[in-house]
Amino acid sequence: MSTPRSPRKSRIKTMNEGLILEAALDLFSRFGFRGTTLDGIALRAEMSKPNLLYYFKSKEDIYEAVLERTLAEWLAPLTGLDEDGEPIEEIRKYIAAKIALSERNPKASRLFATEILQGAPSVAGVLSGPLKKIVDRKARTIRKWIADGRIAPVDPYHLIFMIWAVTQHYADFEVQIRAVLGERALGRKHFDAAEKSIMTVLIEGLRPRG
Amino acid sequence: MSTPRSPRKSRIKTMNEGLILEAALDLFSRFGFRGTTLDGIALRAEMSKPNLLYYFKSKEDIYEAVLERTLAEWLAPLTGLDEDGEPIEEIRKYIAAKIALSERNPKASRLFATEILQGAPSVAGVLSGPLKKIVDRKARTIRKWIADGRIAPVDPYHLIFMIWAVTQHYADFEVQIRAVLGERALGRKHFDAAEKSIMTVLIEGLRPRG
DNA sequence: CCATAATTTGATCAGATGGTCAAGAATGAG
DNA sequence: CTCATTCTTGACCATCTGATCAAATTATGG
Numbered sequence: 001m002s003t004p005r006s007p008r009k010s011r012i013k014t015m016n017e018g019l020i021l022e023a024a025l026d027l028f029s030r031f032g033f034r035g036t037t038l039d040g041i042a043l044r045a046e047m048s049k050p051n052l053l054y055y056f057k058s059k060e061d062i063y064e065a066v067l068e069r070t071l072a073e074w075l076a077p078l079t080g081l082d083e084d085g086e087p088i089e090e091i092r093k094y095i096a097a098k099i100a101l102s103e104r105n106p107k108a109s110r111l112f113a114t115e116i117l118q119g120a121p122s123v124a125g126v127l128s129g130p131l132k133k134i135v136d137r138k139a140r141t142i143r144k145w146i147a148d149g150r151i152a153p154v155d156p157y158h159l160i161f162m163i164w165a166v167t168q169h170y171a172d173f174e175v176q177i178r179a180v181l182g183e184r185a186l187g188r189k190h191f192d193a194a195e196k197s198i199m200t201v202l203i204e205g206l207r208p209r210g
Numbered sequence: 211m212s213t214p215r216s217p218r219k220s221r222i223k224t225m226n227e228g229l230i231l232e233a234a235l236d237l238f239s240r241f242g243f244r245g246t247t248l249d250g251i252a253l254r255a256e257m258s259k260p261n262l263l264y265y266f267k268s269k270e271d272i273y274e275a276v277l278e279r280t281l282a283e284w285l286a287p288l289t290g291l292d293e294d295g296e297p298i299e300e301i302r303k304y305i306a307a308k309i310a311l312s313e314r315n316p317k318a319s320r321l322f323a324t325e326i327l328q329g330a331p332s333v334a335g336v337l338s339g340p341l342k343k344i345v346d347r348k349a350r351t352i353r354k355w356i357a358d359g360r361i362a363p364v365d366p367y368h369l370i371f372m373i374w375a376v377t378q379h380y381a382d383f384e385v386q387i388r389a390v391l392g393e394r395a396l397g398r399k400h401f402d403a404a405e406k407s408i409m410t411v412l413i414e415g416l417r418p419r420g
Numbered sequence: 421c422c423a424t425a426a427t428t429t430g431a432t433c434a435g436a437t438g439g440t441c442a443a444g445a446a447t448g449a450g
Numbered sequence: 451c452t453c454a455t456t457c458t459t460g461a462c463c464a465t466c467t468g469a470t471c472a473a474a475t476t477a478t479g480g
Contacts, residue, residue, distance in 0.1 A: 012447085012457070030328050035244030038438060048459045050440080055457095059438065110327055113382070117320055117327075118240050120385045127389035135390050152414065158407035161387060165379035166372050172323070175330045177371060179337035180345050197368035204362065205415030222427070222477080248468060258429050260470080265427095269468065 017055055019045045024066045029110040032118055033063050067115065067122055070108040075131060077101065078160075081138050087145040091163075092203060096195065098167035103191045109171035135160060151206045159206075166198050227265055229255045234276045239320040242328055243273050277325065277332055280318040285341060287311065288370075291348050297355040301373075302413060306405065308377035313401045319381035345370060361416045369416075376408050 009017075023044035027036040038059055042049040056062045077097040081090050102109055115123055135157065142156035170177060174186055181190070219227075233254035237246040248269055252259040266272045287307040291300050312319050325333055345367065352366035380387060384396055391400065 010447090010456075016457090031244050032242055032324075033245070034241050035328075037436080039436080049438085050460085051458055053439065054459095057439095113323070114242075114327055116383050116386050117324055118245075120389070124385070124389065127386050128392070131386075132390050132392065152410065154410050155403050155407045157391060158404050159411070161379060161383075161404070162376050162408060162411060164383075165375040169371060169375035173326050173371075173374075175334070176326050176337050176341075179330070179334065180342050181367060182338070182342065193365055194368050194371070197365045198372060200362065200364050201369070201372060201412055201415035203415070204417075204419075205411035205413070207414075209414075220426070220477085226427090247466080249466080259468085260430085261428055263469065264429095267469095 021066050024062045025107050029107040032114040078134055083141040087150045095163055099195050102167055102171035106171035109168050113172045149208050152209055170194055231276050234272045235317050239317040242324040288344055293351040297360045305373055309405050312377055312381035316381035319378050323382045359418050362419055380404055
């Protein structure tokens with residue numbers, strides 16, 4: 001059999017897999033699974049279609065590889081919410097981390113958005129498994145903070161949904177935001193303004209009522 | 211020529227156009243323009259593909275008709291924000307209206323989400339034209355409220371983006387929310403809980419600081 | 421009932437799409 | 451250098467997709 005004794009990937013393989021996944025992210029994040037073609041990915045990755053299928057055995061394989069590659073990064077920040085920290089400061093840090101992610105990797109955000117919009121055919125298991133588990137845990141943390149009177153009483157799940165919504169909005173709806181603001185591109189100043197506004201409203205809204 | 215003297219549509223035409231647009235909304239809202247097929251629409255509308263093209267001359271025509279049909283409804287609530295009303299109450303009413311829309315017509319929300327994600331090829335003009343115009347106007351209203359010390363100082367544009375984000379999130383990311391909450395469907399109680407949480411945080415966050 | 425217009429669809433087409441295959445080109449360890 | 455392995459692609463295929471057309475069927479008003 002051709003099982004490689006050395007599990008090390010050749011430089012060519014590493015590079016081409018990277019090129020393919022980058023091109024695939026670009027297209028899948030805009031057009032979803034069905035709306036993206038192998039020809040399109042091949043064109044953007046500057047290689048022939050059969051070569052694509054030499055590295056990944058099907059379109060679905062490419063899609064799942066792209067999803068997996070960004071899933072961990074995307075879900076990581078929530079883990080950082082520390083029960084022993086100062087509640088308002090912890091939430092502030094979480095929001096900042098999510099906004100930074102939206103600014104740094106908007107395509108990853110849009111990839112998940114299209115996947116969810118299409119009914120999450122590939123990540124349904126992650127949503128109801130690992131994601132639900134960690135959200136449940138963090139919801140308990142937030143509930144404890146509320147019980148201790150350290151933040152205002154809000155449903156923890158909907159608070160998390162709100163944070164997801166406002167932070168990812170800038171990546172997912174970038175085109176709309178650019179159009180309304182009359183800008184060619186969203187730069188640092190826009191993300192700074194967004195972060196400031198979000199902090200103003202959310203953090204003040206969460207302060208324990210006197 | 212075949213110009214119909216009476217501009218009235220036959221009952222059959224009215225009904226079939228309705229069936230087509232309904233089926234098209236269902237598919238376009240999930241798979242976007244590229245990911246949706248005429249065969250798929252024909253199947254869901256329970257009629258032959260050539261009959262589809264008897265009522266609309268191309269796939270693009272169907273897409274634009276579906277978009278136009280929901281665009282007005284979707285943008286309407288913002289118009290209602292009344293400069294002469296009580297600021298907090300006006301914003302509360304706007305949020306309630308947007309949540310109601312997300313609950314009543316989630317597919318319309320997802321249709322716009324996919325359109326925007328794909329770069330807004332069909333509605334770019336609306337975004338930078340009519341939409342920008344009305345947002346600019348309402349931003350002036352909000353700025354006035356802030357100047358009068360009736361709400362906390364926030365960038366008006368980002369405030370509007372935040373409201374869009376948190377309200378549409380429940381339609382666009384419904385699958386994810388269901389998975390995390392462990393529910394089969396999102397019913398009234400979830401939308402009530404969502405609305406309550408959003409009001410708690412946003413409205414409190416907007417109260418003028420003492 | 422008749423004639424005209426409106427509606428419906430099977431057959432068909434050109435081009436796109438996901439995927440295969442065999443053969444050629446580049447690479448690299450010994 | 452040498453040859454086995456890795457990499458690359460042109461040609462090809464079956465199926466799908468948007469669209470057309472002519473022929474058949476069904477309303478509708480007089």
